[in-house]
Amino acid sequence: MTIRDDHALAGDLATEAGERLLALRAEHGFADQRALKDAGDLMAHRFLTEALQRLRPSDSVLSEEATREERMDPRRLSADRVWIVDPLDGTREFSEEGRSDWAVHVALWEKGSLTAGAVALPAQGRTLTAAVPPVLARPGERFRIAVSRTRPPEFVRKLAFLAGADLVPIGSAGAKISAVLTGEVEAYVHAGGQYEWDSAAPVAVALAAGAHASRIDGSPLVYNQADPSLPDILVCLPDLAPTLLAGIRDLHR
Ligand SMILES: Nc1ncnc2c1ncn2[C@@H]1O[C@H](COP(=O)(O)O)[C@@H](OP(=O)(O)O)[C@H]1O
Numbered sequence: 001m002t003i004r005d006d007h008a009l010a011g012d013l014a015t016e017a018g019e020r021l022l023a024l025r026a027e028h029g030f031a032d033q034r035a036l037k038d039a040g041d042l043m044a045h046r047f048l049t050e051a052l053q054r055l056r057p058s059d060s061v062l063s064e065e066a067t068r069e070e071r072m073d074p075r076r077l078s079a080d081r082v083w084i085v086d087p088l089d090g091t092r093e094f095s096e097e098g099r100s101d102w103a104v105h106v107a108l109w110e111k112g113s114l115t116a117g118a119v120a121l122p123a124q125g126r127t128l129t130a131a132v133p134p135v136l137a138r139p140g141e142r143f144r145i146a147v148s149r150t151r152p153p154e155f156v157r158k159l160a161f162l163a164g165a166d167l168v169p170i171g172s173a174g175a176k177i178s179a180v181l182t183g184e185v186e187a188y189v190h191a192g193g194q195y196e197w198d199s200a201a202p203v204a205v206a207l208a209a210g211a212h213a214s215r216i217d218g219s220p221l222v223y224n225q226a227d228p229s230l231p232d233i234l235v236c237l238p239d240l241a242p243t244l245l246a247g248i249r250d251l252h253r
């Protein structure tokens with residue numbers, strides 16, 4: 001790979017890591033899910049961090065699979081450019097045969113904002129990018145809210161009831177945000193725990209597409225913090241944001 005612009009690099013790296021994960025899945029099989037998860041996380045992390053080290057040697061990297069010391073490296077906090085990557089988001093789903101709700105996230109944060117991002121959905125055969133973002137659908141009468149398959153927040157069921165929406169369980173934050181952007185659902189709500197790498201790349205794509213993306217209290221999602229915890233998020237079609245934010249506020253009173 002030669003030196004390319006940051007958008008192209010994000011897209012190429014996410015796509016290539018995804019292709020390697022598909023090959024690993026085919027080769028490894030699903031008999032030992034724990035081993036498949038670990039092998040996928042490690043292989044994709046190594047591929048992305050080695051490629052970024054080679055192609056962007058002066059940039060910092062924040063990866064889910066880095067060691068605690070690497071994640072706490074103070075140079076990241078004073079850096080102008082930080083790649084925020086989740087080598088395998090939806091690790092659980094990656095290890096389940098037939099599931100396509102897992103993703104590779106590659107985002108670039110520069111001086112306070114996300115300036116490039118790509119989400120590869122290898123088992124869906126596509127990569128969404130902030131450079132060429134999807135065209136958003138218009139909301140219909142009734143709408144759908146994507147939630148975690150395994151950790152749906154308690155209040156989201158009530159929110160869906162109040163808003164007249166259906167809940168759609170999907171694995172991976174990247175796959176859920178992508179589902180909002182491609183019209184499979186209209187919103188994604190999460191609370192109770194998550195990290196910067198779970199949302200940076202899909203949020204970069206969502207914002208470029210003109211979707212709403214914020215914390216569930218409506219405040220901005222802020223990246224490259226000392227503590228990478230970013231425990232809650234709302235991504236939705238822009239017309240639905242006022243209703244959903246008001247509903248969430250009422251349920252938390
Ligand atoms: N309560 C929680 N605490 C920490 N991480 C959480 C979480 N809920 C979801 N996540 C992370 O967010 C991603 C999407 O989760 P889910 O599929 O349940 O919606 C997963 O990333 P990884 O697969 O990269 O670990 C998962 O670990």
Ligand SMILES: [Mg+2]
Binds near residue numbers: 086089197
């Ligand atoms: Mg993740």
